[in-house]
Amino acid sequence: MSDTINSAPAEESEELEKRLTKRDLVKTYLIWQFFSHSNYNYERLQATAFAHSMTPAIKRLYGGDEEQTRQALKRHLVFFNTSPDFGAVIHGVTLAMEEQKANGKPVPDDAINSMKTGLMGPLAGVGDTIGQGIMVPLFLALGISITGLKAGAEQDLADLNGNPLGAILYVILITAFVLGVTWVAMSQGYRRGRSAVTEVFKSGLMDRVILGAGVLGNMVLGGLAASFVKLYVGASITVGETHLRLQQDVFDHIMPGLLPLALVLLTWWLLTRGWHPIKLLVIYVVVCILGAIPFMGPAPQYVTDACGSSILQPYAPCAAPTGDDAGSGK
């Protein structure tokens, strides 16, 4: 039985009375591409969008038969949730299975349902990791670097000349990626069927792709962290006769960029321990503001001259003379 389901529809096209046309395939693609998250909801997530995307096939295969139309609509209104792009494989396979079913092949509802629920998890995993997890940040990083954003060095955004091409390039890259992946995933799913899809998962090809993308993603992420995460300590301590500026005399001697790296790793560790990002956002803002309270010296007149009067320091390490003055004021 499973052989009939799995074999490519093209091979036995002569036997099939009711067939989906290329046009139906394109319609399904467009509907899913446009409306996959139109009615995204807590109860069944993408269920109505999946049913919507099956309507061209339902019209073609069960048109005129009210009972079969009803059954088909209900069949596809169950809980569904996957990656909108890579997950379109499932739509392709479903179309192939519905086609078989409409032609009297023994394809029980259960087979379609369990295929959908069986594939949606792994595909969401792959799709979200590659798409949202790696490609989006990668393209964003390129776009952001082209806009000319510099962290820390120049405090006033108005002093920088922004380049809109960065954002435009990002839009072009990500749109081509998303539209392309969805189409390839769906048409391949339809042509090759379920067995081919599970083969790809078992062959380890996906693991290699994800590993390679992970290497690239980590490189870029590391570079981004170095460019945009900034943390400077303005405080200094006096031990006997020696006046130690913590930033220049301690941290920078151990390793340049030590504090931001430690901060990123700490944040990552807290997130993996189950801390919510929103909680961290709030805590970090509060800590930064507390760290800026000028309790060790005169209150700053400009944002840039807070040096040495507070624990943390914006933009850049303190210039030497100011640091000494403020430090001795304690």
Added chain:
Amino acid sequence: MRHLFTARPRRRVIGLTTSGKIAVGVSTVILLVGIPTIAQAYAEGPKAAEAGAPTVTFIQALLIGLGYYLSQAPWLAGVSFYTLYRPLVAGLLVGIILGDPGQGALIGAAINLVYLGFISAGGSIPGDPALAGWIGTTIALAGGLSYGEALALAVPIGLLGTLVWNARMTVDSAFAHAADRAAERADIGGVVRANVLYPQLWLFLITAVPVTIAVFLGTGFIVDLLGTFPIWLLSGLAIAGGVLPAIGIAMNMRFIFRGSAVPYFFLGYLSMVILGSSMSIMLLAVIGVALAFLHITFIGGGAALAGASTGGSGRSSLAERRAQGAARVAAGDTKGADK
């Protein structure tokens, strides 16, 4: 591994997620503090307004409201989630609307750093990058805010956005039932309406309308409000501007900072620190591609990043998805699916 969304139930008819509760709590505090402040600013208003408080015209506010709606609507081939939803793009568009595309893109890029690792998982979102991008850029551009101020401002705005998201995800469940009833009548058009028409009307109501009003009436007040902050507080926000991108980056690291790919993060970090401005992200990406090929060829794929490959984020629940995915890929096609 204990995970962010571990404790969350898979289905939820009504009610808020943990993040939703946090968001509601924080937003309520912001509103409670914010409304009296704004009212006070309004009472003292005329003076501040004459002092050159920036204004946004109604048409501009309307376009920004529409832009925020479109960032979550299906009309742009469904790619708005990847484009208009991201502060980088939102910033560019706000810049175009307000007459300074370059500055807009720059501010958007800054705000986007906080949301770099944003991933929508299991129908829940950690903050709303779109609201932070659209409103945050508007205020920053109108008020000429600094980098740190723009970033720090974007955070509470992004939190408010989760309210919009929760309102949408909760009410949309009702339309799924409308689709059920249409299916019972074998009414294909009814299912389509339940998927498109009703939820989009609702979405428009909770996105475009409030954002238009907020931008039109609120921008000047918030900019004035920031003007009353003492310098050290602004310093604090500037420091936050350097710290907050760590969260965006770390959120992304949850998905790729694992297995044999870990050393490459340090390699990227150190190259950037050592080479400074002579190293660009583009250059780093090209080197990264070369290293990725070498790594796969000589070290091999296998199960190195297996956790990420089968689990990733998933949209129902990260940990649940991970376990489910691993099990299904290992055994699923022979057992579950092949009836």
